[in-house]
Amino acid sequence: MLIDHPLLGPRDASEFVYKGDASLINRPDWQAEDALAKFIDYGYLRDNPASDHRELWFHEQGDRSWLVVTRDTTTHEIKSVELARDVARREGRSK
Amino acid sequence: MHDLKPMTPLGQHEPVIETHGPVTLTEVTDTALASVAARLGREADTAAILASVLGSETPAPARHGGKTLTAFWMGPDQWMVEAPLETHEDLAAQLAATSEGAMSVTEQTDAWCRFDLSGERLADVFERLCSANTRAFTGGEAVRTAIEHLGCFLLCRTPAHISVLGPRSAANSLHHALLTAMRSAH
Numbered sequence: 001m002l003i004d005h006p007l008l009g010p011r012d013a014s015e016f017v018y019k020g021d022a023s024l025i026n027r028p029d030w031q032a033e034d035a036l037a038k039f040i041d042y043g044y045l046r047d048n049p050a051s052d053h054r055e056l057w058f059h060e061q062g063d064r065s066w067l068v069v070t071r072d073t074t075t076h077e078i079k080s081v082e083l084a085r086d087v088a089r090r091e092g093r094s095k
Numbered sequence: 096m097h098d099l100k101p102m103t104p105l106g107q108h109e110p111v112i113e114t115h116g117p118v119t120l121t122e123v124t125d126t127a128l129a130s131v132a133a134r135l136g137r138e139a140d141t142a143a144i145l146a147s148v149l150g151s152e153t154p155a156p157a158r159h160g161g162k163t164l165t166a167f168w169m170g171p172d173q174w175m176v177e178a179p180l181e182t183h184e185d186l187a188a189q190l191a192a193t194s195e196g197a198m199s200v201t202e203q204t205d206a207w208c209r210f211d212l213s214g215e216r217l218a219d220v221f222e223r224l225c226s227a228n229t230r231a232f233t234g235g236e237a238v239r240t241a242i243e244h245l246g247c248f249l250l251c252r253t254p255a256h257i258s259v260l261g262p263r264s265a266a267n268s269l270h271h272a273l274l275t276a277m278r279s280a281h
Binding site: 007008011012014015060061062063064065083085 | 156157168169170171226239240241246
């Protein structure tokens with residue numbers, strides 16, 4: 001499997017490590033009233049779609065960047081690859 | 096006054112040089128290293144400071160270059176600066192003095208060992224060692240890849256001269272892997 005790194009081009013998947021669901025970018029506010037419930041959801045509950053799945057990959061044997069990869073779980077087709085920091089900034093996570 | 100003798104990453108007093116077939120492996124110990132990482136929101140400032148240090152543009156992703164000093168790209172908004180050890184033993188301090196709070200500078204000289212492979216058909220050696228596409232190298236590439244399970248940088252000075260930077264603590268393992276591949280390929 002090849003992952004088309006946005007900066008470096010296609011790289012072998014063996015250079016990457018899977019780091020989980022991309023929703024992990026959205027860490028809840030620890031000071032909120034319902035922080036406990038939110039963190040239980042954040043820590044343990046995942047969607048399991050039989051279609052496009054957004055996931056975090058870490059380029060461990062490369063430039064050490066974190067990527068958000070959108071992959072179809074039924075065909076393993078990779079539909080888009082973005083730098084996780086760009087995704088996080090777009091979603092207002094980066095201050 | 097102590098009379099201390101410096102040791103190379105391979106534990107010798109002089110750098111090791113070995114030739115097999117058309118390929119010569121040279122242990123390189125005369126280079127100072129320091130890494131530079133842009134702080135959040137200061138990416139453009141860091142690139143500008145680094146460009147003035149290098150006397151040329153800041154290297155693009157997976158590239159190395161420079162005039163006064165050279166640097167290679169390590170990751171988004173991160174570079175490693177190379178300089179002659181004799182004149183820049185305090186390279187990190189020199190860079191930090193120019194940083195204006197825009198970047199974090201880390202001393203890296205003794206964290207790495209460096210082996211330069213020079214000669215013909217180097218891609219025959221590297222295709223046995225890593226997944227980097229060394230056959231497509233034309234000069235100026237800087238790729239991080241795994242060699243012998245070690246995270247290493249390959250810097251293509253020219254297609255007949257490629258530097259390998261690996262973790263110093265595993266210098267002997269890396270040296271063994273490079274020699275084994277040289278003997279296998281040629």
